[in-house]
Amino acid sequence: MPGKRAMPAMKVCIVGASGKLGRYMVRHALARGYRVVGVCRARSVGKLDEFKGRIEIVPGATNDRDVIRRAVAGCDGVLTVLFPWGRHHYSTGTAQAVLDFARPGARLVFSCGWHITRDGQDVYPPSLKTEERVARWITRIVPFVDIDDQIEACRRVFASDTRWTVVRGSDLEEGESEGLPVWSRHVGDPVLTSNRTRRVDFALFMVEALTHDELVHESPAIVGCRTSSALAHAGGMAPQGIAPRAHRG
Numbered sequence: 374m375p376g377k378r379a380m381p382a383m384k385v386c387i388v389g390a391s392g393k394l395g396r397y398m399v400r401h402a403l404a405r406g407y408r409v410v411g412v413c414r415a416r417s418v419g420k421l422d423e424f425k426g427r428i429e430i431v432p433g434a435t436n437d438r439d440v441i442r443r444a445v446a447g448c449d450g451v452l453t454v455l456f457p458w459g460r461h462h463y464s465t466g467t468a469q470a471v472l473d474f475a476r477p478g479a480r481l482v483f484s485c486g487w488h489i490t491r492d493g494q495d496v497y498p499p500s501l502k503t504e505e506r507v508a509r510w511i512t513r514i515v516p517f518v519d520i521d522d523q524i525e526a527c528r529r530v531f532a533s534d535t536r537w538t539v540v541r542g543s544d545l546e547e548g549e550s551e552g553l554p555v556w557s558r559h560v561g562d563p564v565l566t567s568n569r570t571r572r573v574d575f576a577l578f579m580v581e582a583l584t585h586d587e588l589v590h591e592s593p594a595i596v597g598c599r600t601s602s603a604l605a606h607a608g609g610m611a612p613q614g615i616a617p618r619a620h621r622g
């Protein structure tokens with residue numbers, strides 16, 4: 374309409390853009406017409422070649438406060454891949470920098486797994502508890518990941534007064550998109566029993582969360598919308614939309 378100015382496109386920062394989840398998020402964000410700033414380690418910049426000229430890249434460690442300060446400047450949303458690498462507080466450093474430097478009011482969406490619990494009300498299947506025990510045992514010997522650091526990173530996010538969402542992924546698999554995952558507030562909800570999500574759809578949920586205020590201060594546990602447990606819950610129809618499919622409180 375003459376005289377009417379188009380709204381500027383949303384600007385989003387993707388922290389951990391070169392990883393598998395990160396690259397899917399870049400694709401979803403560009404498909405929505407968003408302006409994208411990606412943060413990744415300098416050695417991984419080449420993994421973003423397919424987006425050359427379409428995204429801005431800030432190379433550096435994601436827990437480098439100066440890197441994050443520059444990358445999130447002017448962004449309306451920040452999508453952060455929280456990964457518990459090494460023994461140097463990588464997750465907490467990354468999360469804290471995003472919390473400290475994102476502009477007030479920006480939408481902050483963080484990724485993690487079902488093992489993160491916000492209120493202790495999650496009920497985990499025995500297989501998942503065993504997996505965590507084994508992972509902790511292995512990483513005591515070979516300390517390549519620090520699960521407790523990711524737990525602490527999420528605790529800081531939950532305690533912050535920013536506009537956060539912490540998306541908790543089930544076990545992941547590759548493959549074509551099946552659509553937006555289904556979510557519940559608590560692991561243990563029967564809708565989540567299948568414990569499978571396509572990684573591309575995890576990314577879709579992260580990007581979708583940017584524009585859903587009903588997800589502010591939620592930590593949705595997600596599962597693929599075409600898994601048997603999601604379909605059973607929806608009476609055999611693939612569920613649609615971001616509304617939670619079930620609550621256990």
Ligand SMILES: NC(=O)c1ccc[n+]([C@@H]2O[C@H](COP(=O)([O-])OP(=O)(O)OC[C@H]3O[C@@H](n4cnc5c(N)ncnc54)[C@H](OP(=O)(O)O)[C@@H]3O)[C@@H](O)[C@H]2O)c1
Binds near residue numbers: 389455486542572
């Ligand atoms: N894998 C699963 O089954 C699973 C299940 C549930 C939830 N999740 C969650 O999903 C998210 C993505 O996980 P993903 O498994 O799919 O992996 P991913 O997307 O490939 O992400 C791994 C990230 O870690 C970075 N990285 C790799 N080695 C590193 C190092 N030595 N030091 C610092 N950074 C390093 C990668 O950056 P480079 O590109 O620079 O290597 C990349 O950004 C995480 O939040 C995870 O907690 C995963």
